[in-house]
Amino acid sequence: MYDDVQAAIEGALAAGASYADARVVIATTESIDVQNQVVESVDRTETAGVGVRALIGSSWGFYATADLTDAAARRAGEMAARIAEASATVPGPEAVLADVPVLTDQYTTPHDEDPLAVSLSEKIDLLVDVTRTMQAVPGIGIARGNLTFWVTDKWFMSSQGHRIKQRLVESGGGYDATALGESETQRRSYPQSFGQFETGGYETVRRWDYAGNAGRIAEEAAALLGAPAVEEGEKQLILEGSQLGLQIHESVGHAIELDRILGWEAAFAGTSHLELETLHRHRYGSEVMNITADATLPGALGSFGYDDEGTPAQRVDIVKDGLWVGVLSGRDSAAIAGLPPGGMVRADGHNRLPMVRMTNVGLLPGAGTLDEIIADTTDGILMATNRSWSIDDKRLNFQFGCEIAWEIKKGKKGRMLRNPTYTGITPQFWGTMDRLAGEAELVHWGTPNCGKGQPMQVAHTGHSAAPARFAKVRVGVKA
Amino acid sequence: MSSLSDRLRLAESVLDRIGDTAEAEVRVAGGGSSLTRFANSFIHQNVGEEGDIVSLRMALDGRVASGTTSNIDPVRLDAFVAGTLERCRVQPVDPHWPGVATQDPGGGPVDHYDQATADADPTERAIRVASFVATGPGMRAAGYCQTSDAQIVFANSAGIRHEGRYTTAVLDGIHQTDRSAGSGHAASNRLEDIDAAAVGALAAQRAIDSADAYDVKPGGYEVVLSPECVATIGIFLTYYGFNGKFHNEGMSFVEHGANQFDRAVTLVDDAADPRAVGVGFDSEGTRRRRVKLIDAGTSRGMLHDRRTAAQAGAESTGHGTAGSEVLGPVPSALFLTGGDRSVESLIAEVDRGIYVATFNYCRVLDPKSMAVTGLTRNGTFMIENGRITGAVTGMRFTQSFLAALGPGNVLGVGDDARWADSEFGPLIVHAPSLRLGAWHFTGGTEA
Numbered sequence: 025m026y027d028d029v030q031a032a033i034e035g036a037l038a039a040g041a042s043y044a045d046a047r048v049v050i051a052t053t054e055s056i057d058v059q060n061q062v063v064e065s066v067d068r069t070e071t072a073g074v075g076v077r078a079l080i081g082s083s084w085g086f087y088a089t090a091d092l093t094d095a096a097a098r099r100a101g102e103m104a105a106r107i108a109e110a111s112a113t114v115p116g117p118e119a120v121l122a123d124v125p126v127l128t129d130q131y132t133t134p135h136d137e138d139p140l141a142v143s144l145s146e147k148i149d150l151l152v153d154v155t156r157t158m159q160a161v162p163g164i165g166i167a168r169g170n171l172t173f174w175v176t177d178k179w180f181m182s183s184q185g186h187r188i189k190q191r192l193v194e195s196g197g198g199y200d201a202t203a204l205g206e207s208e209t210q211r212r213s214y215p216q217s218f219g220q221f222e223t224g225g226y227e228t229v230r231r232w233d234y235a236g237n238a239g240r241i242a243e244e245a246a247a248l249l250g251a252p253a254v255e256e257g258e259k260q261l262i263l264e265g266s267q268l269g270l271q272i273h274e275s276v277g278h279a280i281e282l283d284r285i286l287g288w289e290a291a292f293a294g295t296s297h298l299e300l301e302t303l304h305r306h307r308y309g310s311e312v313m314n315i316t317a318d319a320t321l322p323g324a325l326g327s328f329g330y331d332d333e334g335t336p337a338q339r340v341d342i343v344k345d346g347l348w349v350g351v352l353s354g355r356d357s358a359a360i361a362g363l364p365p366g367g368m369v370r371a372d373g374h375n376r377l378p379m380v381r382m383t384n385v386g387l388l389p390g391a392g393t394l395d396e397i398i399a400d401t402t403d404g405i406l407m408a409t410n411r412s413w414s415i416d417d418k419r420l421n422f423q424f425g426c427e428i429a430w431e432i433k434k435g436k437k438g439r440m441l442r443n444p445t446y447t448g449i450t451p452q453f454w455g456t457m458d459r460l461a462g463e464a465e466l467v468h469w470g471t472p473n474c475g476k477g478q479p480m481q482v483a484h485t486g487h488s489a490a491p492a493r494f495a496k497v498r499v500g501v502k503a
Numbered sequence: 504m505s506s507l508s509d510r511l512r513l514a515e516s517v518l519d520r521i522g523d524t525a526e527a528e529v530r531v532a533g534g535g536s537s538l539t540r541f542a543n544s545f546i547h548q549n550v551g552e553e554g555d556i557v558s559l560r561m562a563l564d565g566r567v568a569s570g571t572t573s574n575i576d577p578v579r580l581d582a583f584v585a586g587t588l589e590r591c592r593v594q595p596v597d598p599h600w601p602g603v604a605t606q607d608p609g610g611g612p613v614d615h616y617d618q619a620t621a622d623a624d625p626t627e628r629a630i631r632v633a634s635f636v637a638t639g640p641g642m643r644a645a646g647y648c649q650t651s652d653a654q655i656v657f658a659n660s661a662g663i664r665h666e667g668r669y670t671t672a673v674l675d676g677i678h679q680t681d682r683s684a685g686s687g688h689a690a691s692n693r694l695e696d697i698d699a700a701a702v703g704a705l706a707a708q709r710a711i712d713s714a715d716a717y718d719v720k721p722g723g724y725e726v727v728l729s730p731e732c733v734a735t736i737g738i739f740l741t742y743y744g745f746n747g748k749f750h751n752e753g754m755s756f757v758e759h760g761a762n763q764f765d766r767a768v769t770l771v772d773d774a775a776d777p778r779a780v781g782v783g784f785d786s787e788g789t790r791r792r793r794v795k796l797i798d799a800g801t802s803r804g805m806l807h808d809r810r811t812a813a814q815a816g817a818e819s820t821g822h823g824t825a826g827s828e829v830l831g832p833v834p835s836a837l838f839l840t841g842g843d844r845s846v847e848s849l850i851a852e853v854d855r856g857i858y859v860a861t862f863n864y865c866r867v868l869d870p871k872s873m874a875v876t877g878l879t880r881n882g883t884f885m886i887e888n889g890r891i892t893g894a895v896t897g898m899r900f901t902q903s904f905l906a907a908l909g910p911g912n913v914l915g916v917g918d919d920a921r922w923a924d925s926e927f928g929p930l931i932v933h934a935p936s937l938r939l940g941a942w943h944f945t946g947g948t949e950a
Contacts, residue, residue: 069572070572111629113629116546116547117545416863421947
């Protein structure tokens with residue numbers, strides 16, 4: 025495969041590129057969906073091709089082809105350079121790449137069981153069984169389960185001499201039960217909304233007790249239909265880990281993307297409320313808040329060996345004792361900001377241009393347990409598992425809905441509540457975080473559906489989080 | 504691969520590999536897509552791609568599996584077919600498998616193809632970008648210009664064959680000042696229809712007019728919504744409500760024959776409309792039918808693929824897609840009927856309300872009540888005594904989209920219907936501006 029990669033780079037350089045890199049990517053995705061014990065879909069997608077990136081002046085030109093021949097790869101390189109050249113019609117400042125080590129290496133995701141080698145029958149049986157258990161609970165109309173596995177091989181080279189082979193293995197899934205009411209529905213999911221995904225093999229699925237939680241999840245969904253709704257007001261808010269993971273994703277992870285801060289995503293994904301001039305001075309949250317972007321975390325969904333510019337995976341401090349200290353960056357954006365490149369540029373397949381993406385943006389753990397936080401709460405609400413999410417283009421104003429909540433009164437977990445929502449403004453919200461559970465309850469939650477870019481790209485990101493409490497949050501927003 | 508006939512031969516070669524072993528559907532989609540992206544008033548990302556994708560669904564005595572590959576090497580295709588067949592063998596029987604389509608009632612040609620758009624090169628897109636950028640001197644422009652050429656064939660084991668092709672062209676962008684932003688959008692199947700200067704001028708004017716925005720108190724307001732906002736309402740109502748799978752499961756709000764909407768609302772899905780893009784058949788080889796979903800306020804139709812139709816005792820409307828087994832059928836080309844009112848006249852009848860240019864990040868809180876939260880973006884203006892009196896900062900809303908178009912709440916329909924950019928993307932919903940009697944804003948963007 026390196027021959028095709030080399031041909032693509034040579035094509036781009038011959039056509040005038042000052043720098044070029046290319047990736048051959050062969051990606052296999054297996055996905056199984058079961059609803060109410062019926063297999064709805066068993067699908068395997070295999071994509072293969074070469075994508076080449078050429079830099080001329082201020083713009084990247086990128087071209088991809090599924091034709092893995094020397095001639096097609098070379099032509100793709102030429103096309104990438106021709107596209108970059110056309111950008112000079114509307115030119116900008118010349119792009120510069122920050123220096124990174126030029127390496128020859130290979131990396132494979134640590135895993136025990138090749139997920140594609142585990143029999144389909146075993147996977148189907150698992151999902152049929154959990155949907156059967158959920159369907160047996162009165163009031164449950166829809167019981168769904170999914171497993172998805174990705175195995176991705178990449179061969180990367182650059183005109184500077186990089187030569188890196190990677191095999192990334194990602195696995196996961198989950199299930200949900202929906203109770204159907206007259207005028208609304210109630211859903212519960214396990215391990216979290218959209219499932220839990222990690223780097224690793226089928227052993228990651230086995231670690232989650234699918235069978236042991238299906239009955240509880242379905243009973244909670246059915247009970248929610250008759251539960252009182254969360255009333256509007258300001259409360260102490262305790263978030264369970266997976267919801268806190270999504271809160272980090274939306275209100276920290278996207279806001280610290282350097283391409284957004286520089287305005288490169290302004291028209292679509294948006295910009296950021298952060299300004300580079302305030303790095304190391306802007307208070308992001310309370311002193312309990314410590315966030316890192318760490319692509320080296322074993323098992324976390326945003327882990328890899330090298331990003332798609334050939335920069336090694338690394339850990340970067342983002343928020344330290346509540347102070348904003350770092351960004352997510354690539355070679356071009358880091359050069360503009362005068363920061364070291366963070367190795368956070370990835371592409372969704374051979375046919376997409378690499379761009380700044382989250383790795384594992386997560387909270388370092390605090391101390392204590394969720395039970396201790398509850399015992400320490402006088403008038404609060406505990407919310408779990410995301411149901412809806414919305415945030416503005418600067419990543420300031422957010423509103424989240426969760427699947428389930430419980431009233432907390434005088435240190436005791438009380439009534440179940442339905443339709444929980446909460447809303448806030450990013451720095452004020454994080455500024456009220458006053459309790460954060462310890463390492464024993466920390467989970468590397470995975471988000472497999474992070475959309476960004478045009479054409480749209482979907483990235484897999486990780487968000488470590490333990491349960492946390494926020495002192496005063498507006499809850500119960502209704503239509 | 505260069506032609507539809509080449510692709511049809513490829514599809515038939517896949518069927519030949521299967522022979523009489525199983526029922527099968529093969530879809531080959533190819534062509535090219537290119538997108539020129541700009542930010543800070545210059546082109547910073549410029550991409551193109553080419554390649555064919557072969558999709559296969561097989562049913563072996565009711566045991567169903569599917570696969571997709573971009574590798575059309577003959578040896579690889581042998582393995583692809585064998586692997587899909589092997590996955591069928593280990594399946595339980597699917598009690599809802601409707602079988603492959605066996606009849607094609609025929610129909611007129613659907614060809615939304617423009618050769619000049621298919622042939623557009625990076626320079627032609629860059630020229631549109633330059634034209635957009637030039638309309639906002641002193642401002643920062645960002646957005647994209649995209650063209651694509653799609654060529655799709657379908658073949659199944661029952662002898663059904665289809666060929667189709669279409670092109671798309673989109674220009675979408677914003678102009679930004681230090682304190683504001685304004686948006687513009689145009690889309691068609693022909694690049695020559697895209698008036699980049701007009702799109703840019705609208706974006707620039709909205710940005711200028713938004714420069715001194717102020718906060719307003721959240722609460723209920725009358726609103727005038729641009730086609731972009733209305734398109735998002737239309738796609739949400741269709742995806743979550745007029746979706747045969749969700750309706751069969753009891754997840755949809757749709758009650759057929761009920762006056763769930765204002766009489767001013769008529770919503771039709773029609774792939775054959777000359778203004779549409781897309782091909783005239785779906786992923787199962789069923790010709791797309793014109794479906795009137797809402798008729799003068801009354802819920803009438805439903806989108807079906809073969810599976811949901813069989814369960815509902817109906818016929819497929821030709822809205823199957825890869826993945827509709829799980830997500831349900833999806834619209835192909837939605838048209839919300841336009842009116843005869845200028846946007847200015849819609850605004851003129853509002854005593855106190857808000858004009859919204861774009862929604863952002865809309866998410867459903869509950870599909871049955873269609874409660875949705877989202878934000879306004881790139882142009883939000885106060886209307887007082889029939890005219891726009893100033894800009895307001897972006898606002899969050901939490902609003903039932905069903906109630907928003909409910910009986911008595913649509914107070915005026917604009918004459919400006921066009922392809923608008925919805926939350927799900929461009930070229931899906933053709934919509935006009937609407938004046939609505941009530942809309943629930945629940946917060947500002949910064950407070």
